[in-house]
Amino acid sequence: MDDIAKRSIEIIAKAKNIPTDTIHLDTTFEELNIDSLDKINISFEVEEAFSIEIPDEALGSLKTVGDVVNGVKQLVEAKAAAGSAPAATS
Amino acid sequence: MNRVVITGLGCVTPIGSTVAEFRDSLFSGRTGISPIVNVPDAPDGDPGVRYKQAAQIFDFDPAQHLDSGIVSATNRNTHFAIVAARQAAAQAELLKHHAPGDIAIIMGCACGGRSSEEHEVKGLYTRNARAHPLTIVRTMSSAGASNISIDLRITGPTLDISTACASSTHAIGLAFHMVRSGMSTAAICGGHEAPLSWGFYRAWDSMRVVSPTQCRPYAADRDGMTLGEGAAMLVIETLESAQARKATILGEIVGFGMSADANHITQPQAEGAAAAMRKALADANASPGDVGYINAHGTGTQANDATEAAAIHQVFGPRASQIPLSSTKSLHGHAIGASGALEALATVLALQEGRLPHTAGVVNPDTSLNIDIIVSEPRPTGPIVALSNSLAFGGLNAVIALRTWK
Numbered sequence: 001m002d003d004i005a006k007r008s009i010e011i012i013a014k015a016k017n018i019p020t021d022t023i024h025l026d027t028t029f030e031e032l033n034i035d036s037l038d039k040i041n042i043s044f045e046v047e048e049a050f051s052i053e054i055p056d057e058a059l060g061s062l063k064t065v066g067d068v069v070n071g072v073k074q075l076v077e078a079k080a081a082a083g084s085a086p087a088a089t090s
Numbered sequence: 091m092n093r094v095v096i097t098g099l100g101c102v103t104p105i106g107s108t109v110a111e112f113r114d115s116l117f118s119g120r121t122g123i124s125p126i127v128n129v130p131d132a133p134d135g136d137p138g139v140r141y142k143q144a145a146q147i148f149d150f151d152p153a154q155h156l157d158s159g160i161v162s163a164t165n166r167n168t169h170f171a172i173v174a175a176r177q178a179a180a181q182a183e184l185l186k187h188h189a190p191g192d193i194a195i196i197m198g199c200a201c202g203g204r205s206s207e208e209h210e211v212k213g214l215y216t217r218n219a220r221a222h223p224l225t226i227v228r229t230m231s232s233a234g235a236s237n238i239s240i241d242l243r244i245t246g247p248t249l250d251i252s253t254a255c256a257s258s259t260h261a262i263g264l265a266f267h268m269v270r271s272g273m274s275t276a277a278i279c280g281g282h283e284a285p286l287s288w289g290f291y292r293a294w295d296s297m298r299v300v301s302p303t304q305c306r307p308y309a310a311d312r313d314g315m316t317l318g319e320g321a322a323m324l325v326i327e328t329l330e331s332a333q334a335r336k337a338t339i340l341g342e343i344v345g346f347g348m349s350a351d352a353n354h355i356t357q358p359q360a361e362g363a364a365a366a367m368r369k370a371l372a373d374a375n376a377s378p379g380d381v382g383y384i385n386a387h388g389t390g391t392q393a394n395d396a397t398e399a400a401a402i403h404q405v406f407g408p409r410a411s412q413i414p415l416s417s418t419k420s421l422h423g424h425a426i427g428a429s430g431a432l433e434a435l436a437t438v439l440a441l442q443e444g445r446l447p448h449t450a451g452v453v454n455p456d457t458s459l460n461i462d463i464i465v466s467e468p469r470p471t472g473p474i475v476a477l478s479n480s481l482a483f484g485g486l487n488a489v490i491a492l493r494t495w496k
Contacts (some may be wrong), residue, residue, distance in 0.1 A: 017158035037163065040223040047221075 004050070004070045004076065011045045012065060032065075042068075051077055055083035095332050095495065097343040098130035098184060098325030100177025100280075101103060101435055102170040104145035104318055105422050109177065113439050117468050119438055119450035122146075123304055123316050129288050130205055131212050141300045144286055145318030145423025161219065163224050165203030166238055166284035170321035170428075171234035172241050175278050182325035184276060189336045194274040195235050195248040196265040199259025200280030200427035203229035205287040233283045234321075246274050252427065255387070257281055257487035258346075259430030259480035262324060263346030266490065269326055276331065280431035282321035291317070297356075305390035305424070307417030307449055308399075308463045310456040315389040318423020322431035324438070330337045341438040342493045345374025351485025358394060358481055363387075363401035366487035371405075374475065374491040378406045381413055382474025383446050385437045388417020389424055396445040398481060399459040409439050414471070416464040420451040430480040434490060437478045441494040446471050 001009075005025065013020040014030055023032070029039070039062065043054050046068065052075040062068055100106070104122025105115035115122065128135040152161045155176075161169065173396040175195075179185060183192065204225045213219030227233060232250040239248045247268065251261045258281025263277035289342075294300050294317060301314030332339055338357040347369025351362035372376060389397055403410040418436045425432055441448050445468040448456075455463040473494035480488045 015162075037224070037227075040157070041162070044220070044223045 004072050007049055008046060008069050008072055009065060011049060012015070012042055015042045015045065023065055023070060028063055029066045040072070047073060052076060052079060091270050092272060093329035094343050096124065096179070096324050096326055096343065096438055097332050097337045098178035098182030098491045099323070099340060099438065100174040100181070101320065101322040101432070102147060102150055102174050103422050103432055104147050104323065105318035107147070107150050109435070110434040111266050112435065115421060116418065116436055116439060116447050117443070117445060119421070119448060121450055122318070123420070123423055126291070126317060129286070129291060131209055133287035137469050139291050139295035141295065141302050143301070143304050143316055145425070146286060147319055151163060153429050159398050160237070163227055164233060165206045165228045167199060167201070167203060167282045167321070168234045168237050170284060171197065171282035172237050174280065174282065174321040174323045175238040175242065178278060178323040178325045180280055180302055182327070182337065184278070184325050185242065187331065188276045188327065190243055190245045192270050193244045194265055194273040195245045195246070195346050196261045196268070196277055196279045197235040197238070197250045198199060198261035198427045199234050199250050199283055200252045200254050200257045201229050201290070202231035202287035203233060204285050204290055208287045208289050238278060253488070254293055254482035254484055255426055255429055255484045256480035256482035256486045256488040257422070257427035257430065259478065259490055260348060261435065262343070262359055262431065262434055263488055263490050265326060266343045266346050269328060271337060276325065276327035278325055280321065280434070281428035283425045283428035284319045285426055286317060286319050290334055299391050301390060304451060305420050306452050307386065307388035307390040307419055307450040308318070308395050308415070308456055308459065308461065310454045312389055312390045312392065312456070315419070316423045318425040319423045320422060320428055320432060322428065322435040324434060328436050339495045341441050341495050342491060344377065344493045345370040345491030346489070347371070347373055348488045350487070353485055355484055358397040359485060360397050360400035360404055362485055362487050363398055363479065363481050364404040366489040367401065367405045367479065368430045370477060370489040376475050376491060378409060380475040381406070381477060382471055383440065383476040384413055384415040385433045385476065385478040386415050386417045387479045388419055388449070390417070390419060394481065395456070396459065398479065399461050402461060409458045414446050414469055416447055416449040418447055420449060428429050430478065430488065433478050436446040437476050439490055441474070441476055441492060444471055445469070
């Protein structure tokens with residue numbers, strides 16, 4: 001398991017006060033009893049951990065732990081790409 | 091109208107996190123006031139104020155009582171509220187005998203989730219940090235009332251009253267009237283507060299009303315109040331329902347009076363406090379001669395105690411100097427919106443035991459006030475009517491009258 005998946009699972013485990021080994025990429029939010037408040041709480045912690053911003057529209061589509069991990073990877077990659085792009089000139 | 095009796099008690103306080111511990115401390119004069127330690131967000135935990143003492147709760151771990159999701163979504167005051175409400179509801183066997191929709195929850199809380207708010211604001215102002223998504227639900231003053239209803243699945247009228255230091259006496263009084271009128275058959279009423287944050291300590295320091303030593307209500311050498319925290323809850327219900335189910339009755343609430351000074355935001359007026367006491371007695375259909383104890387607001391400031399004493403003289407005339415009075419704030423501190431509930435609890439226990447608590451820590455009572463201040467040790471009493479006074483900043487006064495159950 002890569003670092004992003006490991007850290008994301010740790011954040012979810014801490015938020016729900018459950019052991020990390022009960023959480024897998026295909027575990028659903030429903031199985032973890034994650035409600036809407038949990039979702040914004042976990043999103044906040046993930047954003048803080050990876051210095052990213054999850055768009056509002058993406059929050060609604062998150063159904064599994066794997067969705068979170070994939071979303072974080074995309075946002076981290078996008079951020080890295082933006083950071084390495086040449087500065088725009090006018 | 092229904093008679094209204096008390097069938098459950100609960101508390102989390104600096105002098106005990108069960109009613110049994112509170113009772114022991116109350117009658118042995120064991121204070122919960124101690125040196126201030128570990129103020130969150132303050133440099134090295136030191137709030138940097140002129141006074142060094144507060145009535146803090148050290149033996150309470152929310153994780154022992156509440157699941158982690160609730161602990162995370164709530165501030166310390168709500169932790170106290172839920173646990174104290176559970177104690178009171180359990181003692182009364184409240185949910186076994188009353189439908190959830192027939193029970194009211196009326197809370198007093200003036201400061202809300204102050205420490206959570208300050209923590210977020212510190213991050214915002216110093217680092218332009220984002221606010222935690224649970225900030226709103228942690229800090230709203232009504233969170234305690236809401237979380238009690240969720241925890242106990244109670245669906246009746248549920249609300250929070252914020253009238254500064256009178257909040258929970260207003261809450262108990264309103265709940266009493268609701269049960270007496272038949273609007274609800276039972277209620278959990280009281281108050282909760284956990285305001286001991288860095289900014290709160292500093293703000294009170296600037297008001298120059300906090301004792302640099304330790305609060306000594308009604309003492310000649312009194313020099314201010316001592317801040318505190320905690321929660322206390324009463325379960326009340328109609329006498330009819332309590333007797334029908336053979337519940338153990340712990341006391342009776344017989345009257346409630348309230349008034350506003352309409353004068354000054356910090357300077358109390360004797361006329362306002364006197365009006366609230368008179369209204370409580372009239373509501374109880376009692377005469378001044380029936381009163382055998384006053385649990386004073388008794389903050390230990392020069393202004394409060396002298397004004398409260400003057401109000402007592404206005405109400406009771408020549409008898410004022412013969413009515414035993416104490417303030418229990420030198421034990422549990424001044425828990426702001428929760429103080430009236432802590433003092434109502436002390437008053438219920440006093441009537442139940444037939445022992446009036448003394449004003450701990452007072453060696454030299456202020457004889458110039460011409461009041462019978464109980465010092466040194468508790469004083470025995472027969473069946474009486476007692477008043478519990480709460481006189482808040484802003485001139486908001488609330489007084490409840492209780493009677494010994496026999």
